[in-house]
Amino acid sequence: MGILRTEKLAVDSADDIVRVRQVVRAWAIERRFSLVDQTKLVTAASELARNMLLYAGGGTVELESLEEQGRHGLRLTFEDHGPGIADIGLAMKDGYTTGSGLGLGLGGAKRLVNEFDIQSRPGVGTSIRIARWR
Amino acid sequence: MERIPILKMGEFVLVSIQVDMHDQLAMTLQDDLTAQIVRSRAKGVLIDxxxxxxxxxxxxxxxxxxxxxxxxxxxxxxxxxxxxxxxxTLVELGMALPGVKTALNVERGMELLRATLGTPVETGRAPAESPNGHPQN
Known part of the structure; x- marks a missing residue:
């Protein structure tokens, strides 16, 4: 699998969520994703960026443009050094939240992408990696 | 501070969201709209x-x-x-917007609001009389 291009964005404020949406959209257009695929990936990115801001006080998003056997994809890695998630299974459930949201962020984001991987250690941080293929 | 304009039209208030909203702007719109509903005694809200x-x-x-x-x-x-x-995307995300009425476009939305409120549809002019005495379409 080849990584064609990478970029890292900081998420420290609500304005950065908008910025993440815009950059992910631009990359998805450049990779010639369909409008529905663009919308799904941008929406997933928006959910995960906001989660990071709300629950970890911020973090970073790394974008990677991928190519594998003629297929094009985008991979996004959300990394924070927040409190971590004690029970990932519970956190993935729709409707579960420790904050003031709807509890749709993690489970919802997973449904919008082709690949979803979450690693978390309480007290250390969380890393969520998603990918969508064209 | 950045704000989304709210227009008053008769007993309705209209909002057209034209920007990629950051979270605070969305919260501000929510507050502004509720205030405007009370101030203008609006019976309907249309959000484009x-x-x-x-x-x-x-x-x-x-x-x-x-x-x-x-x-x-x-x-x-x-x-x-x-x-x-x-x-x-919204449905796959798990949000089907329960409790929110939707319409395809502004025109249909206005019709829906008027129908819900029982307001007669304005045609913009008085019906003209045809030679045989029946209103023309």
């Missing part, structure tokens, strides 16, 4: 989201909140113009 490229759970929740608050204030809300890709 045809320019929105995404609706995530935060914006979806805001739309639901506005509809609920408006209902408590005795006003009906219709969200119009959702793009097809946004609708597909």
């Amino acid at each position: 989201i045809s320019a929105l490229e995404i609706v995530d759970s935060f914006i979806g929740r805001m739309l639901g909140n506005i509809a609920s608050m408006a209902r408590v204030l005795d006003a009906e809300t219709v969200v119009v113009g959702m793009r097809p890709a946004v609708a597909i």
